[in-house]
Amino acid sequence: MGDRILITGCSPYERTVGFSRAVRVGKFVFVAGTAPINADGRSAAPGDAYLQMHRCLEIIKQALEKAGAKIEHVVRTRIFITDRASYGPVCRAHSEVFHDIRPAATMVLVDRLLEDEWLVEVEAEAYIED
Secondary structure (H helix, E strand, C coil), rough: CCCCEEECCCHHHHHHCCCCCCEEEEEEEEEEEEEEEECCCCCCCCCHHHHHHHHHHHHHHHHHHHHCCCCCHEEEEEEECCCCHHHHHHHHHHHHHHCCCCCCEEEEECCCCCCCCCCCCEEEEEEEEC
């Protein structure tokens, strides 16, 4: 399948937990659970699921680009939300990025995420076509 390329992001948890923001193996890119974290390591847009989702997608896009992929290469997203009321704003932000791409997508309602301020976390998988 090819070499394994590790992509680092801005999460303060990467080193302590021992994970990469993304991993590329051959034509596949796997982006880890991505929380709404600003470049300074602090939570983005506390209380705003729409803006948090946008931040998650910005981080995913940056990771994909570092791996040599584009947002258009995404074939699957997994979205975790902590409040059913976040469904609409999160879907709207997802649609703004993926409306024409239409990856397979799953949304799961969870009790909570690692940080109480996080309303959403997103995973993505991409396949880089020739």
